[in-house]
Amino acid sequence: MRRFVVVLLALTLAVIYTEADVSPARAAPATPDFGPSIDAYASYDGQDTCDPTAKPGVIGVRDLLNDEYGSHTAYFTRACDDGGKSEHKEGRALDYMLNVNDSADRAVANDVLAWLLATDRYGNTHAIARRLGIMYIIWNRQIWNAYQASSGWQPYAGSNPHTDHIHFSFSWPGALKQTTWWTATPVGGSPEDVSQDGVAITTDARIALYTVRLDGDVWGRSQSTPGGVFNDWQRLSTGGGFQGRVAVLRSDDNRIALYARRNGTIYGASQTQAGGSFSEWKPMGTGGAGVVGDPRAVYGYAGRIAIYALNGNGNISGVSQLTRGGAFGPWQVLTSGGGYSGKPAAVVDSKQRITLYARRNSTIYGASQAQAGGSLGNWYAIAGDSPVIDSDPIAVWSSGGRIALYTTNNAGDVYGTNQTSPGSAFRPWQRLTDTGGYAGKPSVLVNDDGRIAVYVRRDGTIYGASQAQVGGSFGDWNAMGTDSPPITGDPAAVWGIGGRIAIYAATSGDSIGGVNQVIAGGAFGQWMIL
Structure with missing residues (x-):
């Protein structure tokens, strides 16, 4: 399976900016990927009527x-x-x-x-x-x-x-x-448009990790060269009080923004240039107190960053930049009736329309924008025959621009569903495991030809399974790597140097464990404590 590479540039803390902004570097309007089919050249058809109304x-x-x-x-x-x-x-x-x-x-x-x-x-x-x-x-x-x-x-x-x-x-x-x-229906959005959990994905092959440690501060460490050893951990915040997992968003020119929950508010810090220092941590937007869930950050309309998180009333709230690269506006409640929990999942299509998914009363619900920058539509239950969902969902683009969702249920099995065609309804949920013991949110990778691999925690070890062909069934679930430490957190899987998959997860004792494939497409090696 293919590419995406991960990175952390410089990790020095400095007070240099007031908003956690990493606007994507685009030399022109964001362009959807519609696939190869295209319109013919317009033929000449000069004016022969008069209706001076802008079309x-x-x-x-x-x-x-x-x-x-x-x-x-x-x-x-x-x-x-x-x-x-x-x-x-x-x-x-x-x-x-x-x-x-x-x-x-x-x-x-x-x-x-x-x-x-x-x-x-x-x-x-x-x-x-x-x-x-x-x-x-x-x-x-x-x-x-x-x-x-x-x-x-x-x-x-x-x-x-x-x-x-x-x-x-x-x-x-x-x-x-x-x-x-x-x-036309876009092929799908870029994975870099949605924040990763604790990992920065950039255009070269270095890997970076971000985590909240037991002292309540955000820390990071990175490889100095692709595939090389990791530098020492560096403290990226002061004063403590941070909780949960860090959302990591990257711009097209490799600047990184970090978002994390602190005392009921989402805070952010960012680089003003690739490899530069991080800004002082600042609260994002206004009226954002009362957040109890970890944030999800995305690039939305016209490159403006949007952040979503669970509030204390059991609803999903959101905030976005008023202008690209500018300040964040007021937080808004996006759901009603309560009952939501956990961290939202998101996808952004090539037209910058956002779709959110969140767990509500043991069922996954979703809502999407009909147009970029518009309001979210009605929230609705995803797919039929829903199991009793016990973890946050993860959402990805699968083959042909269809959205796929993965999660675990209360019996400890992994379930998945996908759209029958782009923009259509979801298929009934399908059980992908049959042994139980799985827990937490899966991590999912999709390669260039649309094959999917899923990784999830089971009895303190990360297990994985993948499709041999696009849209096909998943193979056997196997433990990833050897000498695994006791895994306590959900995995984050990324594409490392040479197309080799790397997996990272929290272990006992305030540490991060990591393992990667020895060769692309091959077996995983020995776990290391990072």
Whole structure:
């Protein structure tokens, strides 16, 4: 099984920032992974009617750009009696105001155009322009025509040189939100969009661990080289009072943010640059007192971080940044009626829509956003034939963009369920073990071809099982590694150096134990106390 690697950069404590913010480094609007299927290039269909009302797809593109680059003036329509033909008269054109003589505006324009006209990872040329239904673009005395895409940028000699704005004209499907950007189901979100429990996953092959130790402070240690030995533990907080497991979130440029519960409030600390010091720990948002559960952090709408946790009334509360990289707003209660417990699970799809799952009265419930940045819908019980759930769920993307959930029940067995198709209902719960003795929340890995491996605690040892093929049954459950210490905490499994899986879990005596595969896909070696 494949890649993801884990890291901790520098672990020195310093007071350098006031919010636990690690905004993702994206050079353009966050782009869904829709798979290889894509729209054809838009053909030329010039204005031949007049309905100067801005169309939804055109407004949507303006909003995408503003979310990423900040608010810029935009114009959509033109009066019917304003001479000449123009898609503005049909509400399917956008003038996005950027000045070529302003270096900051010019950088935005270059970024936008590079994003629109780049080739995607499936080899589709001009991928985003096609998915948005862009018919042609005019900027700085040049024009790009989708219907002449092979010719690239061509000179534009119109009376307006378009040096103070980019002009976009849209096909009718693009203008009406009928192209794949708006209609296709994403393959799935990135695992890095959701916080890991006590582990930082970054783009090189070093592994880092974060934990609350018996002194009530957050500590961390990391490998100095991929696959190498771990550095000494370093204290990352002062004053004690922290409890539970640390939620770890990483940006695209490898900056790390940590979130943990302290005296009924979620606190956070972050790096302002990769490998830099961590900030002073600060409470996240306002009105956040009364939290009794560990936090789950995610990247949501427009790269804004959101945090979710159980409150003292048995409901799930949440808070998010008001702007990307900015302060957190007020905490809001997201459920009603109480009965919830434990730590929520989350997935974020490629359109930055969040789905949450949480345990309520021994059943897993879920709720999701219909659109990025929107409110959560109604909470509903997941799947039929639910066992009596005894642990928090974990949620992952499985093959084809389907969500899969795993948990343990009160009889000590592992159960799983998945959607029948992306966005659809879940299958009935299936028992994946038959011996009992399993406890706590599983850890799950999914490899590049969609095969899943599940790891869970049993009688003080970590056991695991995996699929031999996508969507297939799980093989035998076996103890992971040799000479295991007495495991007391739930496992965290990650992809280490060379695609070798590594597993970490709390042991007795304020320690962390770790084990990894000797070779990728092979057996696990000997446990070590970290």
